[in-house]
Amino acid sequence: MPRLPAALLLWLPGIAGAMAWLWRWRGRWLGALLLGFAWAGLQAGWALAQRIPPDLERRPLVVTGTVADLPQHEARRTRFLFTVEEGEGPAAALRGRRIMLSWHDDYGTRLAGPRLKLRAGERWRLAVKLRAPRGLRNPGGFDSEKHALLQRVGATGHLHRPERAQRLSGAAGVDAWREVMAARIGQSVASPSSRFVRALALGDTRGLTRDDWHVLRATGLTHLIAISGFHVGMVASAIALLIGGLWRLFPAWARSLPRPQAMGVAAVLAALGYAVLAGFALPTLRTVLMMAVWAAARLGRRPAGVADALALALIAVLLFDPLSPLAAGFWLSFGGVAWLAWCLPAAGAQHWLRGFLSAQAVATVGLLPLTVVLFDQASLAGPFANLIAIPWWSLVVVPLSLLGTAAEALLPGAGAWPWRWAATCFDLTWPGFHWLSGSRFSLWWLPEAAPWAVAAALAGAFWMLLPRGVPGKPLAALLWLPLLWPDRGLPRSGEVQLAMIDVGQGLSVLVRTSEHALLYDMGPAMRDGFDAGERAVVPALRAWGVSRLDRVVVSHDDNDHIGGLASVLRALPAGVAQAPPGQTAAVEAALPVRSESAPGPPIRTCVAGEAWEWDGVRFLFLHPHRHFPNLGNESSCVLRVETAHGAALLTGDIGEVIERELVRRFPAQVRAEVVFAPHHGSAGSSDPAFVAATGARLLLVSSGHRNRFGHPKPRVVARWQEGGAEVVGTAEGGAVQVWLSPEGLAVRERRHARPRLWDAARR
Numbered sequence: 088m089p090r091l092p093a094a095l096l097l098w099l100p101g102i103a104g105a106m107a108w109l110w111r112w113r114g115r116w117l118g119a120l121l122l123g124f125a126w127a128g129l130q131a132g133w134a135l136a137q138r139i140p141p142d143l144e145r146r147p148l149v150v151t152g153t154v155a156d157l158p159q160h161e162a163r164r165t166r167f168l169f170t171v172e173e174g175e176g177p178a179a180a181l182r183g184r185r186i187m188l189s190w191h192d193d194y195g196t197r198l199a200g201p202r203l204k205l206r207a208g209e210r211w212r213l214a215v216k217l218r219a220p221r222g223l224r225n226p227g228g229f230d231s232e233k234h235a236l237l238q239r240v241g242a243t244g245h246l247h248r249p250e251r252a253q254r255l256s257g258a259a260g261v262d263a264w265r266e267v268m269a270a271r272i273g274q275s276v277a278s279p280s281s282r283f284v285r286a287l288a289l290g291d292t293r294g295l296t297r298d299d300w301h302v303l304r305a306t307g308l309t310h311l312i313a314i315s316g317f318h319v320g321m322v323a324s325a326i327a328l329l330i331g332g333l334w335r336l337f338p339a340w341a342r343s344l345p346r347p348q349a350m351g352v353a354a355v356l357a358a359l360g361y362a363v364l365a366g367f368a369l370p371t372l373r374t375v376l377m378m379a380v381w382a383a384a385r386l387g388r389r390p391a392g393v394a395d396a397l398a399l400a401l402i403a404v405l406l407f408d409p410l411s412p413l414a415a416g417f418w419l420s421f422g423g424v425a426w427l428a429w430c431l432p433a434a435g436a437q438h439w440l441r442g443f444l445s446a447q448a449v450a451t452v453g454l455l456p457l458t459v460v461l462f463d464q465a466s467l468a469g470p471f472a473n474l475i476a477i478p479w480w481s482l483v484v485v486p487l488s489l490l491g492t493a494a495e496a497l498l499p500g501a502g503a504w505p506w507r508w509a510a511t512c513f514d515l516t517w518p519g520f521h522w523l524s525g526s527r528f529s530l531w532w533l534p535e536a537a538p539w540a541v542a543a544a545l546a547g548a549f550w551m552l553l554p555r556g557v558p559g560k561p562l563a564a565l566l567w568l569p570l571l572w573p574d575r576g577l578p579r580s581g582e583v584q585l586a587m588i589d590v591g592q593g594l595s596v597l598v599r600t601s602e603h604a605l606l607y608d609m610g611p612a613m614r615d616g617f618d619a620g621e622r623a624v625v626p627a628l629r630a631w632g633v634s635r636l637d638r639v640v641v642s643h644d645d646n647d648h649i650g651g652l653a654s655v656l657r658a659l660p661a662g663v664a665q666a667p668p669g670q671t672a673a674v675e676a677a678l679p680v681r682s683e684s685a686p687g688p689p690i691r692t693c694v695a696g697e698a699w700e701w702d703g704v705r706f707l708f709l710h711p712h713r714h715f716p717n718l719g720n721e722s723s724c725v726l727r728v729e730t731a732h733g734a735a736l737l738t739g740d741i742g743e744v745i746e747r748e749l750v751r752r753f754p755a756q757v758r759a760e761v762v763f764a765p766h767h768g769s770a771g772s773s774d775p776a777f778v779a780a781t782g783a784r785l786l787l788v789s790s791g792h793r794n795r796f797g798h799p800k801p802r803v804v805a806r807w808q809e810g811g812a813e814v815v816g817t818a819e820g821g822a823v824q825v826w827l828s829p830e831g832l833a834v835r836e837r838r839h840a841r842p843r844l845w846d847a848a849r850r
Contacts, residue, residue, distance in 0.1 A: 089842035090849070091132055101125025127409035131844060134410065137184050137241035138850070144218045145793075147247050148178040151212045151255065155185065157266055158205045159293050163616065165190045165202040168240070169213070184241040186217060190249060200249065208263030210255040217244035221792055221847040223589040224821030224837045225623050226535050227463050227630030236845040237413045261363055265289050271495060275503035280510040280517065286312050287480070287509070288488035290365035305524035307469020308476050310419070318485055319361050319374040325486075326357035351382030364492070373411075373420055376403040393428040397421065415461040419454060426453035430552050447473060452551055456544035459533055459570055463630055467528045472520055484513050533571060534632035540569035575632035577601055578828065581703035583730050585761065585787075585825040588627045589817040589837070590619035592791030592798070593647035596737060596763065597628065598728055600702040605638045606661075607726060607737050612650030620651020625658045627822060636661040637701075640693060642723040642739030644673035653679045661688040667724055668692045669717030693724035705729045709753050710745060720766060721745050733760035733827045736781065740766040746777035757781055760832055761825055762812070764788040768799020778810045784832060787823055788816035792848075819848050 091097075100121045107118025150171045158167040169188050171181045190202040205211075220243050222231030235243070246252060258266070269291045272284050282294030292312070303309045311318075330353040334346040344352075358378040362371035377400035384396070401421055404411055411417045430449045431442065451470045459465050466472075487509035495502030523529060547566030550557075578584045578601055586597040590610030598605040606628075610619025628636075639661045641649050655661075657679045666674045671690050678687050698707040710725040723739025736759040741749075746765060749757050762783040765772035767790045786807045790798040804814050813834075815823055820836030838848050 097128040130409045139242035149175040186242040189245045206258040208258040208260040212253040214248040217242040225627040227626035278510040302524040305529035306472035307466035323354040323358040327354040351385035460541040532629045535630040536573035544570040582828040587823045592794045594789045603637045603701040608648040609651035611647040620654030639664045641666040644670045664688045665693040667722040735761040738765040743774040746774045750780045783812040786812040792818045
């Protein structure tokens with residue numbers, strides 16, 4: 088839903104639904120639906136109410152609380168979840184809320200500070216500055232605002248005065264124990280694969296690098312690397328079989344507790360214990376609930392098939408956390424079990440190897456539509472990698488990892504050898520998966536499809552998985568086309584599409600004609616931190632179906648314009664890269680490491696007067712001229728994109744002096760329907776003469792929400808509005824797409840086109 092109804096409009100259907108469900112009649116299921124709708128809405132409202140009040144944002148606050156999860160220590164900062172127990176003064180309103188904090192090293196320091204001493208389960212008194220969770224909104228990008236709602240995180244922020252941080256008590260609790268065990272694995276296992284042993288044994292993925300995650304995504308193995316529902320079920324089943332064997336050895340025990348009931352209780356206790364190791368992550372919790380439903384049926388001596396257990400577990404999960412459908416794992420786990428329960432025969436009906444291969448085929452076909460719609464990607468190598476990883480990791484590596492953890496918990500030092508064997512066994516497969524991730528059969532990136540396309544693809548999967556003999560199965564592939572080969576909305580010949588990507592305080596613009604693509608700037612990147620090229624630009628380009636860039640233009644060498652260049656060029660090939668005179672060396676330094684097989688694009692300067700034409704659209708550089716000195720912002724490449732239906736002007740970070748010079752030298756060429764605000768709308772740009780000369784109908788501003796520069800300045804916005812331009816920005820609208828076509832000027836803002844109830848911009 089785009090927004091939540093008023094609380095009264097949720098309580099009333101909730102009460103009515105409960106009464107309708109309790110009254111035994113034919114339509115009582117309608118009461119269940121009403122009750123579920125009300126319960127989910129109320130939970131969402133309560134989660135949104137946990138957000139920090141606006142009057143406390145960006146104010147120095149002092150809070151006391153507990154580190155609620157394993158801290159993530161990075162090169163220059165430490166990120167950790169913090170549960171506020173009490174606050175001083177206005178911060179008292181934050182009591183009981185969960186906040187995500189960053190502890191940065193002092194500016195310019197070369198050695199990590201006291202933040203590395205932070206441990207899970209410790210109580211601290213901290214001086215912080217907070218704001219409500221807010222992220223970027225782009226197609227294909229990670230929705231951090233939805234994630235914060237799902238995790239019930241009420242604020243994000245940083246330590247305001249790190250030197251005033253005061254530890255009040257030592258580490259305690261399950262997370263503290265997990266962190267100690269993770270450290271022991273690191274000390275006991277010399278192999279670099281110790282990071283994977285920590286992930287499989289304790290759900291601690293902090294040691295995995297970006298390259299590790301890329302390999303896992305490319306081979307479809309992310310569901311196996313951390314403690315997952317599959318592993319929980321496997322451990323619970325093993326313990327249940329062990330208890331069943333003991334009951335057979337000592338049949339007298341069945342007089343007190345029958346064997347099936349004993350196995351059910353043991354399975355639940357094992358699943359619960361394993362979930363504790365993972366910090367009660369949502370995938371493990373789902374499996375625990377499913378095990379509990381199955382055990383309850385056993386204890387009550389009621390038959391419960393797979394479908395019954397799945398349905399009851401689904402109800403239990405939704406009652407416990409109605410917001411869990413916001414997580415991709417919810418759909419993949421329940422969807423995967425549902426496909427297997429429907430398609431596969433009963434246990435023992437076929438050979439185990441044939442059953443395993445059949446299960447893999449069913450999971451691949453059945454879950455592919457969900458994978459594509461949730462992640463805009465599919466792994467062609469995934470089914471083959473899983474054929475090896477599922478039995479080897481789950482039956483060898485994971486048991487050894489858990490054996491080592493159990494032994495270490497009973498006798499310190501006893502877990503070293505099982506952990507080392509687990510790392511050795513893992514090393515036997517990882518190089519092969521690393522090679523497979525670099526093959527052309529790994530990740531297959533797909534453009535963003537229409538919302539209804541997944542329903543058509545699921546119908547096609549259902550058709551394909553029907554029993555043998557059902558006619559017309561090849562025709563089912565046609566139902567996959569809207570998802571796997573969607574309409575990319577490319578402009579026709581003579582038309583142009585402009586897309587301003589939401590990169591925060593920076594700039595990145597995609598210019599597309601019917602057959603070509605140009606990227607103007609790539610957003611910021613911080614050393615050992617946020618990279619807009621990787622997090623925003625590349626996912627957006629892939630979601631829009633861009634697989635190659637014909638030209639890359641770096642307006643100038645400021646970090647907020649060139650920072651993401653390396654990430655973009657690592658992901659997508661480019662024909663040529665251009666930058667202002669005197670700044671090509673900065674572009675050369677920003678390029679990723681090149682080789683003979685991937686030499687990278689040639690680098691040229693952008694010079695006033697250079698022009699070319701693509702698909703009936705003319706491109707022209709207006710600035711700088713060939714001998715213009717390197718003056719930073721003032722050297723920005725100014726690009727005019729002209730069609731028969733209007734023109735657009737990309738201005739970089741030029742100021743008033745250059746603007747007046749452009750009006751003097753190119754009075755006709757500066758006129759444009761669409762103008763990208765010079766220097767993000769700073770006070771030193773948007774000269775009145777320039778504003779009047781453009782005659783713009785639309786001004787596009789790329790800036791970060793409440794950025795420290797105050798961009799765009801209110802008087803600059805007012806100046807453009809007085810000139811007749813509508814002002815649209817990424818801070819409030821997310822990614823912005825503009826079309827210049829015979830139908831006129833069309834604009835689409837991501838946040839407004841796809842409104843969500845957790846959208847922070849509407850707060």
